Amino acid sequence: DQMETNYEGLSYSYYEKTCPKVEEIVRSSLSSMFILDPTSPAALLRLMFHDCQVQGCDASILIEPSGDHQFTELDSAKNFGIRKRDLIGAIKSSLEMECPQQVSCSDVIILAAREAVALSGGPLIAVPLGRKDSLTTPGKHVADSELPPATADVDATLNLFAAKGMTVEESVAIMGAHTLGVTHCNNVLSRFDNANATYENMDPRFETFLRVVCPEFSPYSQTAKVTFVVNDQTSLVFDSAYYDDSMAGRGTLRIDSEIGADPRTRPFVEAFAADNDRFFNAFSSAFVKLSSYKVLTGNEGVIRSVCDKVD
Ligand code: HEM
Numbered sequence: 001d002q003m004e005t006n007y008e009g010l011s012y013s014y015y016e017k018t019c020p021k022v023e024e025i026v027r028s029s030l031s032s033m034f035i036l037d038p039t040s041p042a043a044l045l046r047l048m049f050h051d052c053q054v055q056g057c058d059a060s061i062l063i064e065p066s067g068d069h070q071f072t073e074l075d076s077a078k079n080f081g082i083r084k085r086d087l088i089g090a091i092k093s094s095l096e097m098e099c100p101q102q103v104s105c106s107d108v109i110i111l112a113a114r115e116a117v118a119l120s121g122g123p124l125i126a127v128p129l130g131r132k133d134s135l136t137t138p139g140k141h142v143a144d145s146e147l148p149p150a151t152a153d154v155d156a157t158l159n160l161f162a163a164k165g166m167t168v169e170e171s172v173a174i175m176g177a178h179t180l181g182v183t184h185c186n187n188v189l190s191r192f193d194n195a196n197a198t199y200e201n202m203d204p205r206f207e208t209f210l211r212v213v214c215p216e217f218s219p220y221s222q223t224a225k226v227t228f229v230v231n232d233q234t235s236l237v238f239d240s241a242y243y244d245d246s247m248a249g250r251g252t253l254r255i256d257s258e259i260g261a262d263p264r265t266r267p268f269v270e271a272f273a274a275d276n277d278r279f280f281n282a283f284s285s286a287f288v289k290l291s292s293y294k295v296l297t298g299n300e301g302v303i304r305s306v307c308d309k310v311d
């Protein structure tokens with residue numbers, strides 16, 4: 001039976017006895033939070049990626065500085081724009097009332113990300129559970145080296161996802177996460193840098209638009225950190241518009257633009273733009289691979305009672 005199968009030590013029926021309502025509680029908490037702020041699904045989806053990419057999916061990204069760890073992974077500039085970590089803590093509090101000390105913060109991050117996708121119109125992804133939380137935060141330097149730069153190209157991106165067992169099709173599908181949310185101007189300015197040759201596959205009208213929204217102030221200026229562009233035409237809806245934009249030279253980041261042009265990735269961009277089911281299926285299998293990356297199970301980790309503290 002597929003539902004009993006273990007995946008990287010995780011299980012599709014992990015909380016069946018210990019917290020049978022876990023998925024329901026996460027969903028109902030988030031649906032009211034998303035009404036209060038419709039941009040939060042994007043934040044929670046990115047939070048999952050940035051947690052999993054640094055030391056695996058272990059809720060390390062939630063840890064606040066204290067005592068002997070004054071600098072956390074959140075101090076890395078590559079975590080700029082990470083927001084809504086407090087929502088995970090709020091969901092965790094509700095879960096502690098229903099089933100104390102049962103559900104890990106790392107599973108809450110994954111469940112929140114998959115509800116973010118589903119409640120935005122994307123697929124409802126079946127995710128295996130049973131992750132444990134780390135007792136350590138890897139610190140700023142690990143985050144600096146593990147997270148991709150805003151200027152990542154196709155080679156770097158395919159390598160990053162191949163390391164998680166993804167095919168090229170799945171790698172193109174997981175980039176479809178950029179169907180939601182925003183990119184701040186400080187991450188856009190490198191696209192005007194000739195040395196990076198990132199003009200490739202940029203519609204001149206789109207370039208004009210980017211230059212109007214993000215004039216050439218320093219990427220370190222306060223203005224560049226508060227101004228932003230949306231990641232696709234429908235940035236609150238999980239759909240395939242991202243791929244239409246990519247093919248048309250309207251990709252916001254270098255990678256968003258280049259996957260629509262590179263001969264290795266273009267065929268999948270075209271396929272996903274034309275066939276929503278194919279995008280959703282490939283995204284779902286990629287999501288399970290990303291969210292199972294370097295997980296702690298059994299005695300390898302703990303269930304934190306408060307997500308931002310390792311005490
Ligand atoms: C090479 C791969 C990737 C690169 C270089 C990249 C880079 C970025 C950058 C620079 C931003 C803008 C942050 C800001 O300015 O606030 C962003 C936003 C975002 N990314 Fe990625 N990303 C990658 C892969 C992913 C993956 C795998 C996911 C999720 C599965 C993801 C989900 C998101 C989301 C949802 C946003 C919008 C966040 C918001 O609105 O708060 N990204 N990404």
Ligand SMILES: [Ca+2]
Pocket residue numbers: 050051052053054055056057058059060061
């Ligand atoms: Ca982590």
Ligand SMILES: [Ca+2]
Pocket residue numbers: 178179180232233234235236237238239240241242
């Ligand atoms: Ca969209």
